[in-house]
Amino acid sequence: MSQVRISENGAQFCQSVFDDMMTQSDAVYGVLISTVDGHDVVKCFKQDMPASKLAAMMSSVLALGETVAIEADQQQCRYVIVENSNGYILTLRLKEKLVLTVIARANANLGMLHSITRSAVEKLAEKLK
Amino acid sequence: MSEIKIIITGTPGAGKTTAIAAISETPPVRTDTATTDELSEVKEQTTVAMDFGELTLEDDQKVFLYGTPGQRRFEFMWKILVQGGLGLIILVDCTREDPLADMKMYLENFSDFIAETGAVIGLVKRDMTDTPPLDEFYQALNQQGLMFPVFEVDVREQGDVALMIDALVSLLEYS
Numbered sequence: 001m002s003q004v005r006i007s008e009n010g011a012q013f014c015q016s017v018f019d020d021m022m023t024q025s026d027a028v029y030g031v032l033i034s035t036v037d038g039h040d041v042v043k044c045f046k047q048d049m050p051a052s053k054l055a056a057m058m059s060s061v062l063a064l065g066e067t068v069a070i071e072a073d074q075q076q077c078r079y080v081i082v083e084n085s086n087g088y089i090l091t092l093r094l095k096e097k098l099v100l101t102v103i104a105r106a107n108a109n110l111g112m113l114h115s116i117t118r119s120a121v122e123k124l125a126e127k128l129k
Numbered sequence: 130m131s132e133i134k135i136i137i138t139g140t141p142g143a144g145k146t147t148a149i150a151a152i153s154e155t156p157p158v159r160t161d162t163a164t165t166d167e168l169s170e171v172k173e174q175t176t177v178a179m180d181f182g183e184l185t186l187e188d189d190q191k192v193f194l195y196g197t198p199g200q201r202r203f204e205f206m207w208k209i210l211v212q213g214g215l216g217l218i219i220l221v222d223c224t225r226e227d228p229l230a231d232m233k234m235y236l237e238n239f240s241d242f243i244a245e246t247g248a249v250i251g252l253v254k255r256d257m258t259d260t261p262p263l264d265e266f267y268q269a270l271n272q273q274g275l276m277f278p279v280f281e282v283d284v285r286e287q288g289d290v291a292l293m294i295d296a297l298v299s300l301l302e303y304s
Contacts, residue, residue: 003165037164037175037177052202053202056202057205059162060178060205060206061178063160067158067178097163
């Protein structure tokens with residue numbers, strides 16, 4: 001069990017940010033905040049998905065992305081994007097110990113998805129201690 | 130020149146990352162991140178995807194070493210990392226509550242892979258607490274119908290890690 005805790009107010013704030021993201025793009029059907037070592041913290045899914053498993057997997061994916069960037073002599077991995085035939089999974093760091101993952105259908109505009117996600121990270125990072 | 134892939138697994142904090150760092154000829158690839166759970170009392174960082182290192186044996190055989198994350202929630206990585214692997218090293222942290230149960234758990238989780246390949250058991254941190262004698266680990270293996278080498282090792286020592294790799298390569302060659 002992660003020792004990272006979000007207060008009730010914090011969780012409500014996260015949910016409002018997630019709602020905004022889903023309003024800005026109806027292609028977004030899942031948003032998850034998890035820890036860098038793979039524990040789920042808070043989520044909003046429009047369909048059933050295994051949050052704890054996704055949290056572990058996204059920590060691996062992000063860590064691999066960041067490590068691959070270093071091996072390729074590139075700095076500051078901003079996002080890791082998994083592009084699939086029917087959707088996108090976009091993940092990025094949220095402060096030092098958290099990860100934000102956004103899951104969207106294929107009709108998402110990737111540029112919009114970037115913009116919505118980046119804006120959400122800024123809001124969340126400001127609020128979450 | 131042939132290449133072999135060996136996987137190192139074991140409980141969190143057993144020393145998988147340390148073992149690979151001790152023997153790799155190239156700077157090891159790591160995917161360590163901050164620990165945010167009870168493990169943070171033991172260590173500040175944990176592997177969440179894999180470690181990677183490489184070395185060359187005397188006969189020019191290249192060995193690629195892959196370290197797994199230890200926690201069960203990363204079980205999906207275990208399945209990915211064993212693909213194409215030729216053997217498994219299981220590190221058992223003897224300061225934990227039940228090292229024999231830990232060994233059995235990893236033998237069970239990697240049973241399909243082990244059945245096709247082989248394994249070596251490395252007992253670590255033997256000098257820090259009272260732990261079951263070596264015989265009990267062999268007995269536990271026998272009870273599962275398995276015969277694998279068991280070593281007491283210090284994974285910070287290159288020679289100890291090399292010993293496990295040599296034993297595993299020999300086991301695979303003569304099995």
